[in-house]
Amino acid sequence: QKPNETRMALLITYILRNTDVNGQPAAGVWARVYDPTVFIVGKADDLGFHEYGALWDATYGPDAPASAIADESKFAAFVEAARQLPPPQVNSMWVYIWEDKEQVTQGFRFMGQRFVLDAYIFDELTWREVGVMGNERWLPKGLDVMAVLGSEEAYSILEGMGETTYANYPEQMTKLRGEISALEMDSWTQNLYWTWLYSFQPLLEPKDSQYPAFMQTQAWTRKDLHTALGSWTELKHDTILYAKQSMAEMGGGPPPEPPHGWVEPNPEAYARLLALTRMTRDGLQSRGLLSENTGANLNRLDNLLTFLLDVSQRELAGEPLTNDDYERIKWYGGTLEAMTLAAADQEGEGMPFFEEDDQAALVADVATGSGTVLEEAIGRIFEIYAVVPDGQGGLHIARGGVFSYYEFSWPMEDRLTDESWRAMLGAGEAPERPEWTASFILE
Helix, strand or coil: CCHHHHHHHHHHHHHHHHHHCCEEEEHHHHHHHHHHCCCCCCCCEEEEEHHHHHHHHHCCCCCCCHHHHCCHHHHHHHHHHHHCCCCCCCCCCCCCCCCHHHHHHCCCCCCEEEECCCHHHHCCCCCCCCCCCCCCCCCCCHHHHHCCCCCCCHHHHHHHHHHHHHHHHHHHHHHHHHHCCCCCCCHHCCCCHHHHHHHCCCHHCCCCCCCCCCCCCCHHHHHHHHHHHHHHHHHHHHHCEEEEECCCCCCCEEEEEECCCCCCHHHHHHHHHHHHHHHHHHHHCCCCCCCHHHHHHHHHHHHHHHHHHHHHHHHHHHCCCCCHHHHHHHHHHHHHHHHHHHHHHCCCCCCCCCHHHHCEEEEEEECCCCEEEEEECCCCEEEEEEECCCCCCCCEEEEEEEEEEEEEEEEEEHHCCCHHHHHHHHHCCCCCCCCHHHHHCCC
């Protein structure tokens, strides 16, 4: 539709394939940026210079000069061949109802945004795929992702909200669940983004009789769903530039001896997070991108997750924990703080800085609708209380920390930043949390 832009894309392709940068092929320099992001987020969802390069060779010949672009007949043949290439799987641009979606969205990107599973889910559960003219489903819900990943509780909440009454929603949900259930392990482990999503699934499954009684309740099921949504919000926040849309202290004097701590027994979740940690470390190391500081920090995380996995398995088996176990659990928060400080000290100066009260609070817009965007946010860390074994044959109340999760629409022209979101929290102007969280969150 825009011949001049196609010619510019061809020139970019030619330059990348035929130019050196400081003695290195330009395509190799490009790949040094692109390939690590493939490992982290995934492959581009748009056509790029590799696809255009193959068509260049077939249409103009591999040794053709840049001036060959002026040949109108060959250019027309190139355009026709490019039309046969796959369109993007996720639409990230406005398309009018009378326009052909595949034709309008197909095109060249120098460093295209990536296909990510949750963006695909959003695309498949919003207008045009869901809803009818006059009753379009413009914005998705974070619950859509969790429902597709297998959470029946998420789908039940969506039913109660009226989201499943949109035309074609149930059918699309069934289709997507079928696609997800058919995925093999190599799909889930193709990059860090997908593996992070994979780690949510154990949180979305109801707990059976091998788990403590309180973990078999609806309140806990929703708490786990809430946790998954909080972690997913962090994932979207940290990859927002690449992916397509649609308090514990270790210093001071010794405090009074606290009661024995307890690890939430979710071994499958810890196992998947451990696999993600090792995949991250090994992938960065193999690409020469692992700094000494980051490598040491990932090793600490590996060690911590291995400990949590082992303890949770022993708790479920009814095996007693040792004094060393309890000592390590007591300082778990300090371990997390030490890793956070180390991650902030990337220059190795030993003086990392962050605003401690606000470090968890962040926001990301994940989808765009008709004049609005869908904002996913994490607020202050909330306290959670549970009745757990005290390690001495009795029970006591344990306290921990959990995400506070928010989801709301916001004017498109005023997309929130972390700073503006934290200012809203500080001023007491945060929107109401999702209504379904009232079953386990008390003010």
